[in-house]
Amino acid sequence: MTRPQYDMTVSARWMITVERDGEVLENHAIAIKNGRIEAIIPANQLAAISATQHVDLPHHVLMPGLINLHGHSAMTLLRGLADDKALMDWLNNHIWPAEGKHVHDDFVFDGALIAMAEMIRGGTTTINDMYFYHAAMVRAGLASGMRTFVGCSILEFPTNYGANADDYISKSLAERREFLGEELVTFTLAPHAPYTVSDDTFRKVAMLAEQEDMLIHCHIHETADEVEGSVKERQQRPLARLKELGLLSPRLIAAHMVHLNDEEIELVARHGVSVAHNPASNMKLASGIAPVKKMLDAGVTVGIGTDGAASNNKLDMLADTRLTALLAKVGTLDPTAVPAATAIRMATLNGAKALGIDDKVGSIAIGKQADLIALDLSAIETAPAFDPISHVVYAAGREQVTHTWVKGEALLNNRILTTLDEAALMTKAADWRNRILAR
Template sequence: MSEAVDLLINARWIVPVEPRDAVLADHAVAIRGGRIVDLLGQDEARTRYVADEVVELPRHLLIPGLVNLHTHAAMSLLRGIADDLPLMRWLEEAIWPAESRHVSAAFVRDGTLLAAAEMIRGGITTCSDMYFHPEAAAEAFAAAGMRAVVGAVVLEFPTSYASDPEDYLRKGLAARDRWQGHPRLGFSIAPHAPYTVSDDSFHQVQTLADELGLPIHVHIHETAQEIADSLAVHGCRPLARLARLGVLGSNLIGVHAVHLDEADIELLARHGCSVAHCPTSNMKLASGIAPVPRLLAAGVPVGLGTDGAASNNRLDLLQEMRHAALLAKVGSLDATAVPAHAALRMATLGGARALGMDDRIGSIEKGKCADLCALDLSAPQCRPCFDPVSHLVYVCGRENVSHVWIDGETRVDKGVSLLHINDTELLRLVSMWQTKLGN
């Protein structure tokens, strides 16, 4: 007797990510109650399951939903406001002044809605965010139906959002309390960086993260100047300082991690830390090339992040996969470094593991949430196709994304967004903020 399911997706190729390097031809995914109940051949699926809805993807590649391990979603409203500058000039001369004048709960809510729409259309179903007004960001992610880990940012200096580290933490944790129990939203504690957070504040962050079981999301070793300044002020490199403070652990996500020596990599590996690799942002800000092959060889979990749209300028994880693979090759002078399957793994299960969510997302396995992305490989520029995963990383762009599901709910159908906010409304919001930011 056939078993009832909500949705059956038949695809030309399915790459489940786990087991590693598998490519399944002419398989199907059965979904019920937002969860994956089976992954099997299409002929068997037709006899075993009767579905309320059947989606046929005869020329498509089906992968897990992509996980954006590091972004500043609301900064979509600052896209292109200050380009072609090194990191500290970019921050001090352009970004921080603009933020001090304009960032508010409304700015964050609207900017996050814009970012969520962009990410979902590109197959990103989960992101790890870091910005001010996390309660407004959570509201926007919830409205978009997107899975997100919202960072409670911590800084040493006052902003329009908070007055001091205690105020940042108090407001961030209050937002966490208000959204606790939401099925798609979680929180992290997000100290901005070692050069903007004191030892005392890091102690507070570590204590709270341990007590509440939260990830710590922090920029680390992004530029050579950061290393030099830490040596001058603290007498050690930033990662060594965090190790001394007891902050390093399996819940720490180190963002960028570009300038690492062997001792730094050993610290990350020994403490079980993860790295959010942001290749496009690192290139655009001339920060350098992260030693991803050495990190992976040492057993350090690596996921991919877009960073914010102000420093990328796209929230496009397909682009990040391509850049991660190519930068690893040119940086190591090894053409075998970070092959296509490894890049996809970083963009899915790698990010999920860093967030402590690999039991729910990151691969197409029974029992996991039905967060899925399909790409149409029928266009002439995608043909011939000898290896769909190679095409995914080296050929496809987000324009190839045809379908996106989150918890089995359709968010993109045949390339058309089904979000509650349409393009007309998004453009109205963007136009309003562009006028304000331009004054």
């Protein structure tokens, strides 16, 4: 009798499937063929199958790759440039002027590569990005092997990339056509925020999203000032305005959503809007604590994002997953508000649902693509290990991520990047530091 043949098998001490909250398979293995999970079996049955490669992880947690639902990868080159500022001061007086001097194709490509190396080493397999020079972002994604959602920023005012909203849109759609067919690349429409985008542009974005079958990615209700400014200028809150303009739908991923009342949470749930929660960025910019528990209780799909390294200052999804659980507890004075299993689901399957790829990734299940990570829990910092789900959220750090796979291809193997040259990226980072300081 011929044994089934696979490309790779991976066995682990624990497997967090995320198929059901709290589900942990002990001493199990998965079999992968053509980038997909073909079988999940007890590790003691591995002798019954054959594989080209076997990876044995005797002290590890195997789990789905983390999905960063909101980021600005290229802004890694601005990490630490303007810390401890309020959001609008940070944007208007520091970040936007620096971007005006430096942001071009090479800035985006190099910054995105450095960001992707950091994310891969921290267990992130998918990034939902928002920036400019989208072809450069695609090239970085293809070079790294990450699953890359390329958010095409749209504003009313000029930048190095575009002259006005129509120019941003036309250039974005042209770049999208250039890369149609790349399985790991998806373009989204990314109007920056209600305070930088006009009614006419929002209407156009809503229409194009339907015509082109694209997601929409937008900063919404990030600060109290944003909401108050809208009420003063337009006599309505931003979400009410976006509803009138046709933006609220399952296509919309709303980043931040810190300042919401109960009626707005119900509105978001009713329209199927997904939310990208960014706890570290919200804390650092003093934006506030998003009502995550209320949103989850209302049925809103809430994922987790890091935001950019200029406002975090690290692209560490494990750290942001921990903050998600802790902030929800202190914000509600309820220690059960967001349990560890819920936080992991937010960082994996919820992110996949928001991006419309939960049929492909986000959990460990037969038929899904093998976007996976492994964390070594054998160190003193994670001993003893009673509950691997609790450990991943509350005790483990990104330095314990040993392996990262996308579609079964190793991007990180025993802490070594396989698709990117770390030394070369360090040289690029030093060069950009010198160029930015010189200006």
